[in-house]
Amino acid sequence: MYKKIFYLSLTVIFLAGLTVMLNGCATKKFVKEGMDKQDKKITQLESSIEENQKRIKEHEAKISNLSEDTQKAFAEAATAMSEAERAQVMARGKLLYSIVLSNENLKFKVDSYDLSPEAASILDEFVSVVKSENRNVFIEIHGHTDSTGSPKYNMELGAKRAESVKRYLFEKGIPLHRLSTISYGETEPIVPNDSRENRAKNRRVVVLVLE
Structure with a gap:
């Protein structure tokens, strides 16, 4: 046992x-x-x-x-968006790069939405870069104004100026379904609208390339 x-x-x-x-x-x-x-x-x-x-x-x-003006447009893009605008962009997609068309090269006349030759030249080179990279990207165009005029007027003005850039890019061969516009009017200034110089900085169109 x-x-x-x-x-x-x-x-x-x-x-x-x-x-x-x-x-x-x-x-x-x-x-x-x-x-x-x-x-x-x-x-x-x-x-x-x-x-x-x-x-x-x-x-x-x-x-x-690229030309000096276009290089400047790429360089200025980093500071051309407010913090709120940048956060919204990142939430929608991966930001690859962007350019800013400032009042210096846009040169919009009063009640005019035609692009200046300087702005057209920058956009031509921008289109060349986008096409050469041959990627399925989405381009978002933001229209901004200063605080001169009523908020409603500025929202419409920002939309029309963004649309003029969109139309130009489409004419240069960027598919329409890859283009969209947003108007921020006077709501997203990068500097206070308290001087002539600052108001000029706030009048801009930002073109973003998203993946």
Whole structure:
């Protein structure tokens, strides 16, 4: 009887040890699979970063060959949006790059929505960049005004000026379904409308390229 108990005890100990060993193997396998998945994600992320860096360098190289006015339009775009406007843009899609047409090169006359030759030249080069990259992008055009005039008038004015840019881009070969306009009127100034110089800065059209 004691022998039976002894052998039974050995069997229980053996089975317990086997269970621990199997659990240990299963845990190691689970950990290894988890690490493999993590390594794969890291590799994909590194590849994505490298691809984005490559795109940025290619884009910068293209910009460096553009006219001085167009390079300035790209450079000013970083400060041409208010914080609220920038947040709204990022919520809608991935912002690739943008340009700003300031009052300096737009030169809209009173009650006129025709683009100046300077603005048209900048947009021509902008279209060349977009077409050369050959990507399925979406272009959003924001019209802004200063605070001169009523809010309603400024909202309409911003819309008409954004539409004039949209029309020009369409005429230059950008598909209409990839173009949209938003008028902010006087609601998103980048500086206070407290001087002639500041009001000029707030009169602008921002063109954003989203992915």
